[in-house]
Amino acid sequence: MKLTEVYIERCDKDSEELISKENYSFLTSSIQHLKQNMNEFLYIESPSFENIKTDALSFEVDDVFKTYMVLLGFKVQKKHADGIKSYLAEHLHGENAFYSCSFSGEEGLWELNIPIDFMEGFHEEQSIEQVLSITYHFLDQLTKSIEYQ
Template identity: 25%
Template sequence: MNYTIVDRCLKETDEVIEQQVFNVLQHPLTYLQTHQESFIYVESATFDEVNVDCMTIELDDVFQTYTALFGLRVSKDEEAFLKYFIETETNPTLAKHAILYAQADKMFDMNLTLEALDGFEANWTIEQAIETVVQLMRKYEAAREEAR
């Protein structure tokens, strides 16, 4: 996947700590345990193919789970289908997700627990986690097309 921006940012302020740190993508997810104060912010042209705005990967402070947060540019009237899709495509015993429509942005704010994704491995690299979320969104796009 071709990334245009990869930054490490402080959770508390969203301040960029390190810019264009493409090498961080090759670190295992455990990197986020040793850098809990920060998140990884990424942008990619590939995201446009699946209506994803941008993505952050972090370790959730409360649940201590790896989390992907991103904007999904689909209309509000798809909410029921989107929620059904996420609930059926993630492990229900591990699925901690939030799907909220942001009217101002005209997109869903998605918050997915990576551990709930099919095939999750604790030794995934940050890039593998991002790619898995993108694959899930490709599957969603295909399901949307089929449902039409």
């Protein structure tokens, strides 16, 4: 994955207000930043995300389960429900792996909440950039699996 024109915001989870805009170097920070700042989420936009059928990715830590999550609007048709669900069930590893996906007719996209903790290759010691890369790869494979159907 090669990120181009990346746009990064740190935002408050409750109000969704901007805490600060960050530059590319922020991605070298540890993903643990999110556990140390449970009230925050990261919003990342890049034209590179077009390949994975989304405009932006949001990263946060789930308040209840304390797992790292990626939230996104996945721009594929509603008819791909079975393909999305079977891919997630097959490729998220761990006994307690969970996810949520629902189709928004208004938006015309799938709202996906996926736990990064259960993606292959994830470790809490990684940088945000490394986790972004793992997430991008996971979503790229999901996109390709749907295109094959």
